[in-house]
Amino acid sequence: GQQVMQIPQYQHVQEGEDFTTYCNSSTTLSNIQWYKQRPGGHPVFLIQLVKSGEVKKQKRLTFQFGEAKKNSSLHITATQTTDVGTYFCAGGGATNKLIFGTGTLLAVQP
Amino acid sequence: DSGVTQTPKHLITATGQRVTLRCSPRSGDLSVYWYQQSLDQGLQFLIQYYNGEERAKGNILERFSAQQFPDLHSELNLSSLELGDSALYFCASSRGANVLTFGAGSRLTVL
Numbered sequence: 001g002q003q004v005m006q007i008p009q010y011q012h013v014q015e016g017e018d019f020t021t022y023c024n025s026s027t028t029l030s031n032i033q034w035y036k037q038r039p040g041g042h043p044v045f046l047i048q049l050v051k052s053g054e055v056k057k058q059k060r061l062t063f064q065f066g067e068a069k070k071n072s073s074l075h076i077t078a079t080q081t082t083d084v085g086t087y088f089c090a091g092g093g094a095t096n097k098l099i100f101g102t103g104t105l106l107a108v109q110p
Numbered sequence: 111d112s113g114v115t116q117t118p119k120h121l122i123t124a125t126g127q128r129v130t131l132r133c134s135p136r137s138g139d140l141s142v143y144w145y146q147q148s149l150d151q152g153l154q155f156l157i158q159y160y161n162g163e164e165r166a167k168g169n170i171l172e173r174f175s176a177q178q179f180p181d182l183h184s185e186l187n188l189s190s191l192e193l194g195d196s197a198l199y200f201c202a203s204s205r206g207a208n209v210l211t212f213g214a215g216s217r218l219t220v221l
Binding site: 031035041042044048088090097098099100101102103 | 112143145152153154155158166168200202208209210211212213214215
């Protein structure tokens with residue numbers, strides 16, 4: 001079945017450093033979504049990418065969708081303590097299932 | 111408040127028992143999704159309903175069942191509970207484009 005892997009599993013950074021998480025799907029995706037889950041919270045939708053090679057920005061966050069629509073990345077510039085949490089990608093395929101990646105836990109040290 | 115309501119927030123029960131988790135979707139959303147989140151498994155897709163009909167199925171165990179009612183609320187029934195069923199169960203709803211709004215989750219502990 002469809003699998004979505006993320007690396008790294010965990011990243012610890014100093015406040016102000018950049019952070020990137022990578023997402024890879026075993027199958028071609030129709031779209032990719034990114035969610036953030038704060039500690040003790042629930043996943044919250046951040047963004048959706050649909051087009052091959054698409055790049056979207058939200059303030060310090062940059063999201064990319066690969067040309068082959070099988071991979072994606074999330075880059076945070078100059079991390080802040082409010083960025084702490086687990087970042088999940090979620091791939092939409094031919095079926096209606098939205099398969100979540102394994103997640104990357106980001107810790108930010110002030 | 112995301113608009114998706116899940117009850118109960120916490121549930122402690124014993125092995126072999128049966129529980130029902132309830133979800134009310136955000137107003138206007140026709141789709142309901144159930145996910146299981148445990149420490150070592152991430153967010154596992156269980157099942158999706160759209161306007162009362164089952165739309166997609168994930169790795170949902172045969173001991174688990176779900177339904178969506180005419181008023182669009184959904185219930186996830188977990189039976190013959192095992193220790194390994196202890197997890198956070200999330201419900202999410204969507205209006206379209208598969209963009210999910212999650213509830214706060216129901217934490218199930220099986221002793």
